[in-house]
Amino acid sequence: MVMTSAAVPGFLPRAGLDRLLDLLAADGRRVIGPTVGQGAVVYDEIHHASDLPAGWTADQAPGSYRLRQTGTERQFDYAVGPTSWKHETFPPRVPLTIGRRVNGQVTFEDALPAAPPVAFLGVRGCEIAALLTQDAVLARGIAVDRDYAARRAAALIIAVECVTPADTCFCTSMGTGPEVTTGFDLAMTELDDGFVVRAGSPAGERLLERLELTAADPGRTTAAQDAVAAARERMGDPVPTAGLPARLIAAAESPQWAEIAERCLACANCTLVCPTCFCTGVTQVSDLDGFEATAERTWDSCFTLGFSKVAGGNFRPRVQDRYRQWLTHKFATWWDQFGMSGCVGCGRCITWCPVGIDVRAELMAVAPPPPALKAAVGIIEPARPTTVKSVPPAASAALLTAPIPLPAVEELPPTYARTFVAERRRETVDTVTLRFDTSDPDLLAGRPGQFVMAALPAFSAAPISVSRFHRDGLELTIRAAGAATRALCELRRGDSVGLRGPMGRGWPVDAAEGHDVVIVTGGIGLAPLRPLVDALLADRTRFREIRLLYGARSPADRLYVEELSELAARPDLDVGQIVDRAGPDWFGRVGVVTGLFDQGHLDGPNAVAYVCGPERMMTATVDVLRDRGVSDDRIFVTLERHMECGVGLCGHCQLGKSFVCRDGPVFSLAEMGPAFGREGL
């Protein structure tokens, strides 16, 4: 009997597997599947059924993986190993663009490789969930990773249901397995003599037809279902997930994080083996002469020290900050961002943790379920006494609560608009303002508070706030602080640079209509506020009193000195300046920027505040603003976070439910809630 219907499973004898592989090869598909290599079952290219790990399984435990022979002919009796399908759909290194720079002129060309047809053989339920999870992040959001989308579209998914879970598995708790119910083209369940096969897509149905299988008899179908059910039974429900996201967020200040950090090596193994972790950086691979460089998208990890590094320092210097970031993103804020869990319960992070940290146990230690639930499900207890203390309710509010409006679709790799330096003006000893001429409609349509990614070949693209918009161009004020910004500062008139943007959500100018406006800033923080001042003054009658309070390190460190004098001379604008230290030739104020509030009246309940500066300066300013009666929904701050992509795909600037690059960088305090100024976020 020939199978033609997706509704009726077929039976593929074990000896028929090569026929399946031949059909896939005939379709021009490279087949990736399980094989024994490097002492583990890994995913690699499969040419014949004999490449599969027949008779092999692996014993897995926290920090432990050992291959073991089973003495059977079964080819899929292992639980997932160290590799995952993201190696194929989201490779560790992908060239994005090739940039060239000759005689001050830059060009960028797309360097994405082709995505030839491929078939994944042996995809587990948890792994399908992982693919769907990365789809949501990389291909279904408002920004799309083109390389990922192409590789996913080129992949045929042949699932093999898991009947041999490892002791580290918890797909049952995460709702991702062991049954395969969605996201596949073909699904097979292994029996001793072959496979029960069903189709899950038109492509799978066509393949099934060409396999010309006999229908699986009811005995085999039942045996297959029983085997999967037995696997489910064996795993139980080790991680009670009901209410877990809220419990985790409530535990943000738990002492348990520091305890885990004593064991965690921050080695990033967990994020590398995780099939959903998607954070990337951009690495520049340069010619020796420096004229040409390929920008490569490379896997990154929130466990690395440099991951959250920014111009002023590092937002997560401690291992406990980084572990908390990873765990709360996976199990809590991923829900806020993508409507799903970031964990699929595959257990890889448990097995491949060199010190055997068991995420199941840590979840229960950091965010224990209510006693009744705990008793009902028989959870895995940490293998050591816990020191969890109760967390005050103040810490329990959601990190970022307000809905975030979404900007337009963006894509990776980026396309840069070649833009020429029209004017260069030195502001301070290490800061210059560059004026660029451009006719790029996107760049010209920017709004106050937005930023651009500025790219020079061989240097990391730098996120730079636009410091002024012109009818035919824009200005960037750049401090030479690292290699890329130094190179940007050295640009001369006529040189070109790649600009992309403007990006992010800027200052809400209209929010100030009919209100007093107070703008508080320090150092280079004045740059992103300058277009706001321009916008307010361009439509001056819409606003009541406007005060600009500016702090700097010293008089010589102030930006736009002449412009500030001109502004100060205006009758319709109150400008206060203060510096941290000064020589005897300075007749202005010395002290902290909040000291400027002491002079002059501030009608707090009627005021709107815009604040930009180092986060510690902003928290001090916010304290004063709140004290004067300015409400949180009228205090706007701009956050600085590490940004590699600028469109919410690289993961670096994730904060609560937001990507700062995409959903910010401007937020109201009401939107941020307790996340504002909190250590380690």
Place this chain on the structure above:
Amino acid sequence: MVSGSQSGALRDTWFGARLPEAELGRLQAHARSASYEAGAEILREGDLTRDLGIVVQGRVALRLRVPERGMTTVLTVEAGEIIGWSAVVPPHRSTSTVIAVVPTDLMLLDGAALRTELDADPVLAAAVYRSLLEALADRLTGTRMQLLDLFSQHRDEPW
């Protein structure tokens, strides 16, 4: 310096406005006003601080001498704020050099007389010390923020 025994109204200052009425009258007797030209030195670091001053109008700079850098202004004091707290707190030596950066009017309270009054009158002492403590706490908080040097350049950056 132009100085006179004829004082302005202490009650019109931030410091005076917080004092109980009876005590205000007594302190007023020890108050006198003084005016300084821009650039005038009001106090020198290390010298005896004879008076507690309240800036009525103008701006003064508190400066420290750093031999290799010269005089560095670490704080300016604006109208309504106090200078010369060391007139009240031992060892009564000025912790900075105080310069009028613009024409400045001060109200000065004689330190020795003020200390005598404070020793004799716990109610006055409570009011004066509280005001002083608030002013100094504010200054300490600000100094800490300046100590963080938040706007300084970092050379170890990702971009």
